[in-house]
Amino acid sequence: MTINAYGALAGDRALELLSITRRAPSAHDVQIDIAYCGVCHSDLHQVRSEWAGTLYPCVPGHEIVGRVSAVGAHVTDFQLGDLVGVGCIVDSCQHCEECDEGLENYCDNMVGTYNGPTQDAPGHTLGGYSQKIVVHERYVLRITHPEAQLAAVAPLLCAGITTYSPLRHWHVGPGKKVGVVGIGGLGHMGIKLAHAMGAYVVAFTTSESKREAAKALGADDVVVSRHAEEMDTHAKSLDFILNTVAAPHDLDIFFALLKRDGTMALVGAPATPHPSPQVFNLIMKRRSLAGSMIGGIPETQEMLDFCAEHGIVADIEMIRADEINVAYERMLKGDVKYRFVIDNASLMA
Amino acid sequence: MTINAYGALAGDRALELLSITRRAPSAHDVQIDIAYCGVCHSDLHQVRSEWAGTLYPCVPGHEIVGRVSAVGAHVTDFQLGDLVGVGCIVDSCQHCEECDEGLENYCDNMVGTYNGPTQDAPGHTLGGYSQKIVVHERYVLRITHPEAQLAAVAPLLCAGITTYSPLRHWHVGPGKKVGVVGIGGLGHMGIKLAHAMGAYVVAFTTSESKREAAKALGADDVVVSRHAEEMDTHAKSLDFILNTVAAPHDLDIFFALLKRDGTMALVGAPATPHPSPQVFNLIMKRRSLAGSMIGGIPETQEMLDFCAEHGIVADIEMIRADEINVAYERMLKGDVKYRFVIDNASLMA
Numbered sequence: 001m002t003i004n005a006y007g008a009l010a011g012d013r014a015l016e017l018l019s020i021t022r023r024a025p026s027a028h029d030v031q032i033d034i035a036y037c038g039v040c041h042s043d044l045h046q047v048r049s050e051w052a053g054t055l056y057p058c059v060p061g062h063e064i065v066g067r068v069s070a071v072g073a074h075v076t077d078f079q080l081g082d083l084v085g086v087g088c089i090v091d092s093c094q095h096c097e098e099c100d101e102g103l104e105n106y107c108d109n110m111v112g113t114y115n116g117p118t119q120d121a122p123g124h125t126l127g128g129y130s131q132k133i134v135v136h137e138r139y140v141l142r143i144t145h146p147e148a149q150l151a152a153v154a155p156l157l158c159a160g161i162t163t164y165s166p167l168r169h170w171h172v173g174p175g176k177k178v179g180v181v182g183i184g185g186l187g188h189m190g191i192k193l194a195h196a197m198g199a200y201v202v203a204f205t206t207s208e209s210k211r212e213a214a215k216a217l218g219a220d221d222v223v224v225s226r227h228a229e230e231m232d233t234h235a236k237s238l239d240f241i242l243n244t245v246a247a248p249h250d251l252d253i254f255f256a257l258l259k260r261d262g263t264m265a266l267v268g269a270p271a272t273p274h275p276s277p278q279v280f281n282l283i284m285k286r287r288s289l290a291g292s293m294i295g296g297i298p299e300t301q302e303m304l305d306f307c308a309e310h311g312i313v314a315d316i317e318m319i320r321a322d323e324i325n326v327a328y329e330r331m332l333k334g335d336v337k338y339r340f341v342i343d344n345a346s347l348m349a
Numbered sequence: 350m351t352i353n354a355y356g357a358l359a360g361d362r363a364l365e366l367l368s369i370t371r372r373a374p375s376a377h378d379v380q381i382d383i384a385y386c387g388v389c390h391s392d393l394h395q396v397r398s399e400w401a402g403t404l405y406p407c408v409p410g411h412e413i414v415g416r417v418s419a420v421g422a423h424v425t426d427f428q429l430g431d432l433v434g435v436g437c438i439v440d441s442c443q444h445c446e447e448c449d450e451g452l453e454n455y456c457d458n459m460v461g462t463y464n465g466p467t468q469d470a471p472g473h474t475l476g477g478y479s480q481k482i483v484v485h486e487r488y489v490l491r492i493t494h495p496e497a498q499l500a501a502v503a504p505l506l507c508a509g510i511t512t513y514s515p516l517r518h519w520h521v522g523p524g525k526k527v528g529v530v531g532i533g534g535l536g537h538m539g540i541k542l543a544h545a546m547g548a549y550v551v552a553f554t555t556s557e558s559k560r561e562a563a564k565a566l567g568a569d570d571v572v573v574s575r576h577a578e579e580m581d582t583h584a585k586s587l588d589f590i591l592n593t594v595a596a597p598h599d600l601d602i603f604f605a606l607l608k609r610d611g612t613m614a615l616v617g618a619p620a621t622p623h624p625s626p627q628v629f630n631l632i633m634k635r636r637s638l639a640g641s642m643i644g645g646i647p648e649t650q651e652m653l654d655f656c657a658e659h660g661i662v663a664d665i666e667m668i669r670a671d672e673i674n675v676a677y678e679r680m681l682k683g684d685v686k687y688r689f690v691i692d693n694a695s696l697m698a
Contacts, residue, residue, distance in 0.1 A: 069428070070488075088689075098609060106609045169635070201485025258445060260455045263637070269628045276622035279615050287453055288612070289638045291631025331445055 004347040006321040007059035011049030013039050015129070018057055019345075022134045023120050030078050030140045031070035032086065037128035038063025038155040038314070039340035041246065042187065044328050046115055048269065055115055061128030062088040062113035063157040065143060065150050066344070072266030075137050083143040083150065085304065087157035088113055088294050089290035090125060090135050090322040102298035104139075105165075129321060131347050144308040152313035155339040156183065156304060158294065158313060158316060163190035164303040166302040167197060170240045170293060174198035179234075179241035181220070181254060183210045186244035186267060188315060188338040191217040193303075194242070199246045202256070213337070217315075225253065236285070238262055248274045251289065255281040263288040314339045320346035354479035355670040356408035360398030363674045364478070366696075367406055374470050379427050379489045379675045380419035381435065386477035387412025387504040387663070388689035390534065390595065395464055404464055410691070411437040411462035412506040412556060414492060414499050425488050432492040432499065434653065435645050436506035437462055439484050441476060451647035453488075454514075478670060480664065480696050482508040482582040493657040501662035504534065504688040505653060507643065508663060512539035512591060514644030515614040516546060519589045521590050523547035523613050528583075528590035528613075529568070532559045535593035535610040535616060537664060537687040542652075543591070545659040551583060553603070562686070564666075574602065585634070587611055591652045597623045600638065604630040612637040663668030669695035 005020045017279045025031045031170070043060030045051050064086040078084060091111035093154040099107050100264065111117060114127030127133075130134030139180050145153050163186055172178050178199040180190040188202070194201045195218030201221035205211070206226055214222040223230045234257045241254055254264055255277065271289075277289060307313065319327050327340045354369045374380045374595050392409030394400050413435040417427050427433060439490065440460035441453040448456050460466060463476030476482075489690070494502050512535055527548040529539040536552070543550045544567030552568035554560070555575055564573040572579045583606045590603055595617030601615055604626065618640075626638060656662065664687045668676050676689045 103609070152412075193529060230474060260452070266628050266631060267631055273625035276625035278622060279618045279640060282615060282638065283618055283642045284640070286641050287637065289631065290635065291633070291637075292635050293632045 001132070003131040005059045005126060006324055006347065007129060008047045009057050011054060015047065017322070018059065020057070020059060020126050020130060022132050022213060023255050025072045025134050027072040027074040028137050029072040029134050030067045030068055030075060030084065030137050031132060031134045032064070032084055033069040033132055034064055034152045034344045035345055036065050036128060036151040037061040037342045038158065038316075039092070039324070039327060039331065040158050041165050041331065044331065046132050054069045055124040056117065057122065059126035059129050060075050060103060062086070063115070063131070063154045063269070063344070064133060066104060067156045069132070070074070070288070073138075078140060083140040083147060085143050085153065085157050086128070086139060087096070087161060087300055089142065089297065090116065090139050091118070092140070101296070103296040105294045105296050109135040110340060112282050114302050115319070124324060125292050131344060132136060141297070141304055146348070147189035151318060151341050151343070152316050153304075154341050155189070155314035155316065156307055157300070159185045159189045159301045159339060160193070160307060161295040161303050162186055162267050162292070163244065164193050164306070165299055166242055166292035167194055168299070169265050169292065170265060171299060172197050172199045174239055176200070177202065177237055178238045179204055179254065180267075181225070181241060181243040182245040183214050183217070183338045184248060184322050184334065185242065188217050190244055191200070191219050192312050195219070196306070196312060202238065216288060221337065228229045228326045231257065241265070242267065244268055246270050248272055248276055251277045254327055255287055258287045259287065260285040261287070263290050265292045269291055316341045322346065350466050350481070352480040354408045354475060355673055356406050356475070356478060357396045358406050360396070360403060360461070364396065364457065366671070367408065369408060369475050369479060370407070370592040372479050374419050374421045374483050376421040378421040378483050378485050379417055379424060379433065379486050380481060380483045381413070381415045381433055381489070382418040382481055383413055383477055383479060383693045385414050385500040385503045386410040386691045386693055387507065388673070388676055388680065388691065389507050390680065393680065402464070404473040405476070405600060406471065408462065408475035408478050409463050410479070411435070412503045412508070413462070413477035413482060414503045414506070415693070417470070418481065419495045425490060426486060432496060434490040434502065434506050435462060435477070435482060435488060435560055436490065436649055437508060438646065439465065439488050440467070443487070450645070452645040454645050456645045462508065468521050478673070478691060480693060482623040488646060489644070490653055494655060494662065498662050500690050500692070501665050503690050504663035504665065505656055506649070508534045508538045508688060509542070509656065510594070510644040510649045510652050511535055511616050511641070513647055513655070515541050515591055515616060515641035516543055518641065519612050519614060520547050521589055525549070525588045526551065526586055528587045528603065530574070530590060530592040531594040532566070533593065533683065534564050534688045537566050539566050539591045539593055541661050545655070545661055549668050551587065559590045560600045574657060575599075580606065590614070593617055595619050597621055599624055600626045601630050604636055607634065609634040609646070610636070612639050614639045614641045616641050667692050671695065
């Protein structure tokens with residue numbers, strides 16, 4: 001089937017309207033009419049070839065929500081018309097230790113929603129800036145939010161799970177004091193989720209102007225990280241820090257805020273490394289620096305259900321597909337509160 | 350009481366014979382006639398003022414073993430003649446969360462065995478390169494090894510606990526595959542301990558010449574870390590890495606060997622930072638970089654008992670106190686297998 005999509009033909013070209021094909025659903029496939037697709041910073045890195053190995057045409061998008069429009073013969077969990085989502089993963093080996101544990105995100109053969117290997121034309125996966133997508137049922141998520149919130153649910157599929165998974169893995173909950181560094185697409189979800197989990201949340205930003213917004217998102221306290229004396233008031237007091245900032249920055253000022261046995265988890269990967277952390281900061285309190293990457297399929301479903309139960313969605317700004325190039329420029333300037341979402345109806349011919 | 354010691358009067362002077370005083374034992378004090386004292390790399394850093402804040406005269410030494418020669422009125426656990434040890438800690442606040450949990454090593458007011466604050470003359474603590482030491486009973490360890498092994502027990506008080514504590518904290522045991530990076534004072538203990546705990550131990554060294562020695566210490570496999578293809582055979586296979594190397598080095602080649610959720614713990618602190626680790630290496634498999642510093646008093650006793658039970662001591666080379674300056678030069682060249690120990694009888698007038 002031939003559909004419309006928005007993507008780029010080369011790393012130095014703007015995104016434009018493209019015509020792509022999707023496979024007919026196999027026995028275990030779910031075909032989805034995409035209603036909305038969130039715009040992740042990874043989309044921009046990939047499509048502009050800022051990461052190695054981008055294949056063209058490149059159609060980004062891995063925060064996909066929509067309705068089931070066809071199912072394969074063996075699909076029992078999804079029916080026509082169901083509200084569903086697809087995140088960063090559309091395939092994996094399905095038999096390694098990671099897949100067996102529902103941690104498909106750590107499978108060595110995880111297939112990303114775009115730029116991943118596939119038998120389908122053109123030989124690599126094409127993402128959610130498109131009218132439809134066909135995905136194996138294992139990687140399809142059920143959405144129980146009210147339909148009116150559907151566009152704002154889209155960013156949960158990447159920004160939501162990327163922050164939810166480390167918060168759960170490092171046992172954030174009542175009685176815990178948690179830092180969230182950066183108040184952008186990921187960070188604003190981190191604040192909402194950590195707050196809903198019952199933790200005391202301290203948001204860290206470099207912008208004085210974000211102080212009130214962070215409180216509105218659910219932060220109990222907001223610290224402008226350039227102010228050393230403000231930072232000092234939280235010295236050795238945080239159980240966990242979720243660091244969402246991908247730009248290289250000084251990690252040591254945050255380690256100093258962790259209690260003994262505290263962990264700072266990075267979920268953003270800078271193009272060049274952070275300044276090297278002081279080893280003494282780790283050794284003196286048995287602290288850890290960790291990384292975390294999106295989340296597995298069962299945990300993504302758990303996150304969606306948690307968000308539906310707590311009335312959590314992303315704060316979004318809706319755009320038409322043909323506004324994506326402008327949106328990228330605004331995203332680079334941090335000029336979005338907090339996530340662009342494409343209205344995929346704008347892809348209609 | 351006035352005793353002989355070996356120490357330095359300034360950072361640029363050699364160590365020499367000094368006369369120092371020790372307090373008379375208070376109600377909870379144990380007075381120890383020091384038989385042997387291990388030589389730790391920290392001793393050299395401190396006495397040469399390579400770390401900030403060295404106070405002079407500086408008498409290093411925190412791997413102390415000997416016999417009880419006096420006890421305070423309220424001491425019930427130790428008697429005259431008992432074989433005992435003192436490690437890196439001679440005092441702490443005794444009422445914080447860390448002290449309450451027996452993690453005095455992470456107490457904000459931990460007092461080191463040398464260069465720490467004290468009421469005793471000259472106002473800072475003086476270590477084990479001396480004839481006697483007087484220490485609060487809380488910080489005195491019981492030694493159950495045969496007396497003939499006493500000199501080789503000394504390094505357990507720092508090198509032993511510094512490696513034992515992270516191995517235990519990160520659950521090293523049967524069924525686990527563990528890397529030990531560096532085969533020196535710390536690393537040779539790490540290999541022995543991880544082996545005794547039942548793990549499969551892979552030793553990493555930059556020296557082809559250490560291959561056989563590492564196997565003799567208990568390594569199941571030895572990898573020369575300069576050989577990329579040898580490293581690759583262990584890719585994504587290690588549960589935990591104990592990294593004992595204090596010199597700045599590439600951490601990324603070791604991260605690549607950790608399984609999902611694996612941790613590399615650093616126990617050496619380089620004077621200048623390691624090259625900054627690649628964040629992708631942490632994120633892709635939810636790996637962690639951690640630090641660990643010595644161990645608490647209960648765990649130090651547990652380690653000594655574990656070593657006695659398993660017949661574990663350090664591999665040592667005995668020296669006289671007046672050989673310490675030469676020993677430091679040899680230590681800097683890695684020319685010791687694997688720990689110098691001072692025979693404190695050589696301090697007699």
